[in-house]
Amino acid sequence: MFRYEFIKNALYAILIITPLFGIIGTVIVNNKMAFFSDALGHSALTGIAIGALLGVTNPTISMVCFGIIFALLLNKIKDIKVTSRDTIISVFSSTALALGLVILSKNGNFSKFSNYLIGDILSIVPSEIIALLVIAIFVIVFWFLFFNKMFAISLNSSLAKSKNISVKLVENLFVVLVALIVMMSIRWVGILIINSLLILPAAASRNIARNIKEYHFYSILIALFSGIVGLIVSYMQGIATGPTIVLIASLIFFVTYFIRKKIGD
Amino acid sequence: MKRVWIICVMAVLTLLLGGCTINQPAEADDHLNIVTSFYPIYIATSNIIDGAENVSLQCLASPDVGCLHDYQLTVKDMITLETADIFVINGGGAESFLDKAVSAYPDLIVINASDEILEEFIHREEEEGLLEEHSHEDEENSHIWVSVSLYIEEVKNISKKLIEYNPENADLYASNTEAYISRLESLGNEMHQGLTSISKRNIVTFHEAFDYFAEEYDLNIVAVVEREPGTSPSASELAEIIDLVRANDVSAIFTEPQYSKSAAITIANETGVPVYELDPVVTGAFEKDAYEKAMRNNLDVLLEALGE
Numbered sequence: 188m189f190r191y192e193f194i195k196n197a198l199y200a201i202l203i204i205t206p207l208f209g210i211i212g213t214v215i216v217n218n219k220m221a222f223f224s225d226a227l228g229h230s231a232l233t234g235i236a237i238g239a240l241l242g243v244t245n246p247t248i249s250m251v252c253f254g255i256i257f258a259l260l261l262n263k264i265k266d267i268k269v270t271s272r273d274t275i276i277s278v279f280s281s282t283a284l285a286l287g288l289v290i291l292s293k294n295g296n297f298s299k300f301s302n303y304l305i306g307d308i309l310s311i312v313p314s315e316i317i318a319l320l321v322i323a324i325f326v327i328v329f330w331f332l333f334f335n336k337m338f339a340i341s342l343n344s345s346l347a348k349s350k351n352i353s354v355k356l357v358e359n360l361f362v363v364l365v366a367l368i369v370m371m372s373i374r375w376v377g378i379l380i381i382n383s384l385l386i387l388p389a390a391a392s393r394n395i396a397r398n399i400k401e402y403h404f405y406s407i408l409i410a411l412f413s414g415i416v417g418l419i420v421s422y423m424q425g426i427a428t429g430p431t432i433v434l435i436a437s438l439i440f441f442v443t444y445f446i447r448k449k450i451g452d
Numbered sequence: 453m454k455r456v457w458i459i460c461v462m463a464v465l466t467l468l469l470g471g472c473t474i475n476q477p478a479e480a481d482d483h484l485n486i487v488t489s490f491y492p493i494y495i496a497t498s499n500i501i502d503g504a505e506n507v508s509l510q511c512l513a514s515p516d517v518g519c520l521h522d523y524q525l526t527v528k529d530m531i532t533l534e535t536a537d538i539f540v541i542n543g544g545g546a547e548s549f550l551d552k553a554v555s556a557y558p559d560l561i562v563i564n565a566s567d568e569i570l571e572e573f574i575h576r577e578e579e580e581g582l583l584e585e586h587s588h589e590d591e592e593n594s595h596i597w598v599s600v601s602l603y604i605e606e607v608k609n610i611s612k613k614l615i616e617y618n619p620e621n622a623d624l625y626a627s628n629t630e631a632y633i634s635r636l637e638s639l640g641n642e643m644h645q646g647l648t649s650i651s652k653r654n655i656v657t658f659h660e661a662f663d664y665f666a667e668e669y670d671l672n673i674v675a676v677v678e679r680e681p682g683t684s685p686s687a688s689e690l691a692e693i694i695d696l697v698r699a700n701d702v703s704a705i706f707t708e709p710q711y712s713k714s715a716a717i718t719i720a721n722e723t724g725v726p727v728y729e730l731d732p733v734v735t736g737a738f739e740k741d742a743y744e745k746a747m748r749n750n751l752d753v754l755l756e757a758l759g760e
Contacts, residue, residue, distance in 0.1 A: 191691055193718045291659035292524070302712060307684045312721065422687040 188422050191311055200311045201414035203319045204372050205384070205432075207326055209410030211365060212389035213403055222273055223261060225382040226280030227366055230257045231373045232287025235303060240290060241288035250373065251429065254366035257283065262362045306377030306429035307417045308418075324370050329364055334359055338399070377429045388413065388434035409439050478667050482506055484618055487536040491515050491734050493610075495710060497540050499632040500611045502740065503658070504621045511738070518591050518710035518734045519595070519680045520662065520754050525549050533557055540610055544594035559598055563573045563613040565606040566596055573602070573664075598732045599641040599664035600747060604633055638743050643669065646751050650758040652703035656693065656719070658711055661732040669754075674700045676709075677715050681689040697723045704757035706730040728757045 188194050215224050234253035238246025261279055265272050270444075291300050336357050339347040342353050373381055392405035417432030484507045488494040494511040501507050512529050513520060533539065533553055541547050543564035552561060559601050570592060596602040611629040613617060614621045647669045659681040666673045675696045678685060685693065697705075705720055705727045707713045713727065720727045730753060733746040 188687075188691070190724045191694060193690060193694075194687060197687075302684055302714075307714060309687055309690055310684065310718045312717065418687075422691070425686045425688040429687060 188419070191298070194418070196311050196313065197308045197418055198415070199316050200308055200319060201325050201374055201418055201432075203316065204375065205388075205410040205414035206407045207323055207368055208372075208384050208445055209388045209392075210330065210403060211326065211368060212257070212359065212385045212387075212410070213392070213406050214337055214341065215365070215385055216389040216393060221382070221386050222276050223265075223362075224281075224369065224385050225367060226257055226261060226276050226283070227254060228285035228373065229280050229368050230254060230287075231303070231378050231381075232291070233257075233283045234287075234370065235300060236287040238390065239300075244345040247371065249365060250370040250388055254370040254444050255363050258269040258362040258366040259359060260334060263447065267416035275371060283413045303374065304377055304379050306373070306375050306380065306410050308375040308428050311375055312381070319371060320367060323419060326368065326448075333360065337361060375429075380433045384410070387433065387440050391436070391440040391443045394440070394447040409436065413439065483534050484538065485510070485541060486538045487532055487551075489513065489539070489541040490520055491736065492603070492743065493542050493606075494738065495733075495740070496565070496597075496603070496607050496691055497610055497614075497739070498738050500607065500614060500625055500628050501621070502628050504624055507618070507621065511643055515738060516735050518708075519659075519681060519732070520547055520549075520564040523547075523549055525553065530556065531555075533560065536560060536676075537598065538563060538614070541566060542597060542606070543595060543683065544592035544596065559640075561617055561618075561715055563610055565609050565632055566594065567609055569596060569602055569605045569609070570594070595661050595665050596664050596730060599668045600643060601637060601668055602664055603743070604636050604640070607633060607636070611755065626647045635741075635744060641745055643747065643751050646669075646755060652701075654700050654702045655758070656697060656702055656705045656716075656725075657730070658706060658708045658716065661708065661734075662706070662730065671758075674702050677705070677719065678711070682709060684712075690715065690718060694719055694722050704728050706757075707734055707752075710735055713725050726757065728753050730754070755756055 189198070197356045215221060231250050231254065234250030236254055238249035241249060243249060257279070259277060264275055264279075267275065292296055336347070336352045339350065339352060340354055340357060349355055369381055369385075376384055388410035389402075389411050390405045396402035396405050413432050413436035417435045418428055420426075420435070421428040421431040457458075486497060486501065486507060487510045488497050488511040490511065494509070494515075498509055501509060510532055512532055513523060517523065530553075534557065536557075538561045540555070540563045541550065543566040546566075547553075550562075554560065571598070574592070597606060607629060611625055615625050618625075653670065654674050655666070656675050656677065656679050657666070657673050659679070660676055662671075662673065675693045677693065679689070696702075702723075702725050705714045705716050705730050706724055707727055709731055710728055716727050719725070730750050731746045734745055735741045736746060739745070
């Protein structure tokens with residue numbers, strides 16, 4: 188199957204995207220942000236819709252801009268004490284989703300955009316892989332600069348404050364980073380399943396990891412493994428690639444879940 | 453108390469805004485309101501009724517929708533149909549929402565432009581042994597307007613039925629139709645002459661829109677990119693298409709302006725076969741000569757792609 192150029196391109200993209208998702212996912216799971224990243228994924232639809240309204244052919248730019256604004260907004264309002272945090276996120280998530288659907292289905296032809304729902308990694312071209320690579324380097328640099336601070340915040344944010352860490356700034360930087368990764372890869376992964384790919388590897392890894400190093404390592408490994416196996420299985424079975432990757436990852440989650448239970452007994 | 457007021461004001465505003473769009477002025481009884489389902493049928497009908505008085509023409513799907521695969525009726529569409537006297541459709545399954553619309557408005561006169569054309573076409577194919585028997589039974593291909601000669605038949609069908617239902621304008625419709633058909637016939641001749649000389653005939657098209665077109669001009673469609681328009685091919689389908697393209701010496705891959713080109717570009721990158729764009733005349737401006745313009749443009753593209 189690897190005699191085809193498009194399979195090779197998809198493989199390169201998976202080799203870049205999945206480790207990124209694995210590493211970012213660890214922070215999302217630790218900080219209980221799964222619902223936040225889900226809302227962010229859904230907001231991509233509004234980003235696409237704004238792009239369609241402006242008449243641009245490639246909506247990536249409008250998606251990234253909208254995603255960053257949306258992420259910062261969510262991060263700001265989550266501390267408001269009026270209603271609970273998950274309610275607020277849900278309100279924003281539904282609004283963004285509905286707004287996107289309303290605009291895109293205005294003329295009764297939503298089917299044109301259905302590719303964005305389940306992703307289309309087989310159509311990625313080399314220049315887009317390079318764009319992903321740039322994002323990846325960005326993330327790695329951010330990771331080395333801010334990891335200790337983020338870890339301190341996820342353990343105890345008031346303790347982190349007392350150590351002179353600017354909690355708000357680090358959090359904002361992190362959500363912008365997540366927005367960037369989500370929006371840059373949503374065309375390949377799909378709105379419906381992008382959050383699963385962020386959460387599942389880290390959640391599975393958390394089941395079996397004994398320390399923070401193992402947690403990161405297993406998460407990246409599980410993400411990579413699901414990506415590669417998912418691509419091969421989807422090719423052999425003639426099914427959509429993105430959902431297959433997610434299925435493999437959830438299978439691993441259940442396996443690790445029972446391993447943990449066994450160890451626990 | 454303040455909140456109650458705000459809610460009341462909002463409720464009244466909603467009613468007023470809603471009322472504006474629904475309450476269209478009552479039309480005089482002798483006025484005929486014709487609605488067409490989508491773009492090519494609109495272009496055909498507008499040529500037939502050109503200059504008729506007391507006749508208005510509307511198009512249900514806006515002209516940027518394209519083929520009506522998976523089209524969903526909006527509230528506005530239902531209102532348009534409510535005020536319509538005659539609904540002109542392509543038929544043959546192109547309007548998948550049709551059953552819903554027809555059952556909602558049982559008095560609406562429906563003109564099926566493909567009436568008898570599809571049946572005859574399939575019958576002829578079967579007699580010539582070109583088709584597997586009954587292979588089209590469950591899902592027929594409705595894109596007959598893309599073939600110029602079958603489009604002419606559709607124009608004749610629509611005109612015949614319009615004359616039947618609106619005899620006051622019979623003379624006008626007949627002379628308009630005659631003029632339009634002679635224009636279309638010269639277009640058809642032009643295309644036949646242009647395309648007899650080409651040497652390469654193996655092509656890949658985007659979806660099954662060009663089957664009748666290819667039949668008319670003796671082109672050989674080796675594969676289609678998307679079997680289900682709007683759904684990208686899976687990895688194994690892509691691999692299959694790529695192998696077919698390589699094995700059959702395909703000269704061009706044709707995308708359609710209404711759909712994403714990404715899968716076609718993937719195939720092109722793999723095989724080195726160039727990508728061109730053919731228009732199945734489902735989107736564009738509401739101009740009387742839109743069909744001829746689009747087809748002449750297609751002819752130029754084909755000559756560039758398949759000529760020497």
